[in-house]
Amino acid sequence: MHRGKDLPDALGRPELAAGRKPFQSIWIFLVADSVSFGLLFLVFMVERLGQPVLFAESAHRLNALLGLGNTLILITGSWLVALAVAACRVGSVDRTRRRLVAAIVVSSGFAFVKIFEYGSKVGDGITPLTNDFYTFYYALTGFHLLHYLTGMGALIYLAVLTVRVHEIEARFTLWLESAALFWHVVDLLWIFLFAMLYLLGVQT
Amino acid sequence: MKKNPYRYYRFLTLAGIFMLPATIFFWGVLGQNVPPYSASLSADAFAAEIIANASSIRIGMIGQLVVSFAYFLWGLGICKVMEATEEDNNVLSTIALWGTGLTWIVFALPCSVWLTVAYRPEVMDPRTLQMFFDFGWFFFDNSFTITTMGMVAMGIGFLKDPREVPLMPAWVCWLAICVGIGFVLEVFMPLVTDGAFSRSGLINYWIEFSAYFVYWMATAIHLDKAVVRLQREHAQGKGLA
Numbered sequence: 399m400h401r402g403k404d405l406p407d408a409l410g411r412p413e414l415a416a417g418r419k420p421f422q423s424i425w426i427f428l429v430a431d432s433v434s435f436g437l438l439f440l441v442f443m444v445e446r447l448g449q450p451v452l453f454a455e456s457a458h459r460l461n462a463l464l465g466l467g468n469t470l471i472l473i474t475g476s477w478l479v480a481l482a483v484a485a486c487r488v489g490s491v492d493r494t495r496r497r498l499v500a501a502i503v504v505s506s507g508f509a510f511v512k513i514f515e516y517g518s519k520v521g522d523g524i525t526p527l528t529n530d531f532y533t534f535y536y537a538l539t540g541f542h543l544l545h546y547l548t549g550m551g552a553l554i555y556l557a558v559l560t561v562r563v564h565e566i567e568a569r570f571t572l573w574l575e576s577a578a579l580f581w582h583v584v585d586l587l588w589i590f591l592f593a594m595l596y597l598l599g600v601q602t
Numbered sequence: 603m604k605k606n607p608y609r610y611y612r613f614l615t616l617a618g619i620f621m622l623p624a625t626i627f628f629w630g631v632l633g634q635n636v637p638p639y640s641a642s643l644s645a646d647a648f649a650a651e652i653i654a655n656a657s658s659i660r661i662g663m664i665g666q667l668v669v670s671f672a673y674f675l676w677g678l679g680i681c682k683v684m685e686a687t688e689e690d691n692n693v694l695s696t697i698a699l700w701g702t703g704l705t706w707i708v709f710a711l712p713c714s715v716w717l718t719v720a721y722r723p724e725v726m727d728p729r730t731l732q733m734f735f736d737f738g739w740f741f742f743d744n745s746f747t748i749t750t751m752g753m754v755a756m757g758i759g760f761l762k763d764p765r766e767v768p769l770m771p772a773w774v775c776w777l778a779i780c781v782g783i784g785f786v787l788e789v790f791m792p793l794v795t796d797g798a799f800s801r802s803g804l805i806n807y808w809i810e811f812s813a814y815f816v817y818w819m820a821t822a823i824h825l826d827k828a829v830v831r832l833q834r835e836h837a838q839g840k841g842l843a
Contacts, residue, residue, distance in 0.1 A: 423761065423772035430780040437809055441798045526793045533799055537790050544786060 424576040428583050431545075435587050438541070439594060442534050446599075449530060454599035456531035459524070461515065465596035468511050469589060475505035476585040479553065479578045486566055486574050494574070495560035501581075502553050509550075512543060535595055542587055549584045552577040608836060611829040614679030618822035621672035622815065628669060629709075632662025633716065637807050641736065642796040648735070649728035652720060659720035663713045670709040676822065677702025680756055683770075683828050687763040694759035701752015708745050712738035739801045740792055746785035753782030753817070769828040774820050781817040784810060 446453045478501035485493035519525075519532075526536040556574055563570065630636045634655050639648055652659070681699035685692055715738035719731050757779035760770035790799040791806050798805040 423776065426773045427776035427780055430777055434780060434784055434809075434813075438805065441804050441809075444804075445798060526790060530797055533790060533794055533797065537787055537799060537805075541787060544783070 422572065422576055422579065424579055428579060432583065432587070435541075435590070438538060439590060442538065442594060445530055445534065450599065452529055453531045456529060456535075457595060457597075457599050460535070460596050461518075462596045464511055464515050465592045468508050469592050471504060471507045471511070472585040472588050475501045475508075476582050478504060479581050483574055483578045486571050489566045491560055491563060491566060494566070495557060498553055498557040498560065502550065502557060505546075505550060505553070508546060509543075512539070538591055538595065542584070542591055545580075545584050545587070549577065549581045552580065606833075606836070608829060608833045611679060611682055611832070612826065614675050614682065615822065615826040615829050617672040618676030618679065618818070619826065621669055621676065622818050622822065624669040624672070625666065625709075626815070628662045628665030629713065632658050633666065633713075634659055634662070637802040638739065639735070640796060640802045641739075641794075641800050643732075645728035645732045648732050649723060649726075652723040652731055652735075656720045656723055660717060663717035663720065666713045667710060667717070670706055670713070673709060674703045674706045676825075677705070677752065679825060679829070680752075680821070683825055683832070684756065684759045686832055687760060687765070687769055689762075689764060694755045694762075697755035698752045698759060701748055701750075701755060703752075705749045705752065708742060708749060712742040715741070743788040743791050743801060743806065746788050750782040750785050753778040756821070757782070769831065770821075770824055774817075774824050777817050777820060781813045784813060 478497050482494050482497035482501060485497055524532055526533045556570075556577055559570065634651075639651055643651070677699050680702055681695045684695035684698055688695060715734055719734045719738070723731055757775040757777075760768060761772060761775045763769055787799065788806055788810065791801050794800050794803075797803055801807060
């Protein structure tokens with residue numbers, strides 16, 4: 399039943415072996431995941447309509463500068479990942495690896511900022527139990543953090559793979575492009591979270 | 603070559619299709635879980651609801667305990683079909699089997715607890731009833747990782763199917779992964795008694811459970827189609843193609 403020996407090199411996918419651009423099924427996950435986050439955002443906004451003062455006051459206690467810092471970190475990380483994809487497409491293993499490592503180093507700042515932010519909030523006695531806003535704050539940013547960690551794991555795995563290979567294969571490009579797409583979505587979702595949690599209602 | 607290596611497979615896959623409406627009927631409708639009683643109810647108000655619906659809840663939970671075996675069979679069906687796609691080893695199909703099989707406990711234990719709650723509520727202290735009911739829900743919602751483990755393993759395993767036309771459509775695989783990971787929000791359920799993250803809330807009940815039932819139905823239907831295809835290919839003398 400196993401046909402591993404008969405597989406073509408390109409991940410057993412005939413379209414890759416034939417040099418055609420395959421459909422990246424990760425798009426399905428990204429759409430489903432974005433819809434999930436969209437529903438969470440919708441529920442957040444509905445809850446916010448019921449308690450606008452509480453949500454605005456609570457948002458005011460978040461550190462928007464830290465949120466902005468994390469936004470810049472993720473955007474820079476995304477840019478570096480896009481550069482790694484470009485290097486991969488022209489077949490440069492070294493440049494792909496360097497840009498991936500740079501993306502990982504820059505993006506790791508997000509986790510440090512998040513740890514600091516959570517730590518300072520818990521230190522101030524602000525937990526998911528404090529009020530509805532903070533339940534959403536911890537749930538949404540925690541769920542996003544899980545995505546971030548998954549994306550970082552994928553980038554680290556791919557960077558390690560570049561050490562082992564001497565030339566770029568079609569399936570490596572496919573994996574890197576998929577990881578990059580996921581990483582851009584992680585970035586995009588954070589931009590929505592930053593606007594919704596840190597900025598919305600703060601000026602009032 | 604075995605005469606019919608896929609004998610009984612459809613029995614396994616149909617078990618999943620059978621159990622979904624049975625679960626909605628027994629656990630959901632009769633068990634008064636659409637939606638469940640809010641955690642924000644006072645103990646006395648909660649006990650009054652249980653006493654008023656005790657017969658229905660008892661029948662529902664007994665029915666759910668009886669039909670839950672089908673989830674294990676369905677898990678075995680997922681595992682066996684995955685084995686037909688695996689090239690290297692059977693780690694992912696084994697994880698899927700254990701994940702789905704152990705989910706049987708997630709049905710059986712809380713349903714036994716809720717059955718206990720509805721057994722003789724009129725002579726029980728309302729706070730004891732409420733505590734047991736809460737315990738059932740904490741176990742039901744917060745043991746999600748075992749279910750998630752099986753769902754993610756199934757999604758990854760079928761995504762690695764080397765066939766030109768995979769046995770399981772990619773969208774079902776990604777849906778399984780997405781819904782499985784989405785259960786992580788259940789960790790907020792024990793922290794609140796009302797609102798979107800409570801056990802009867804918009805996110806942790808309506809969205810999570812709706813998504814899970816969509817995953818379940820989509821997977822069950824396509825798993826059954828996969829078995830039909832495997833049987834047909836075997837009859838035509840083809841293996842993985």
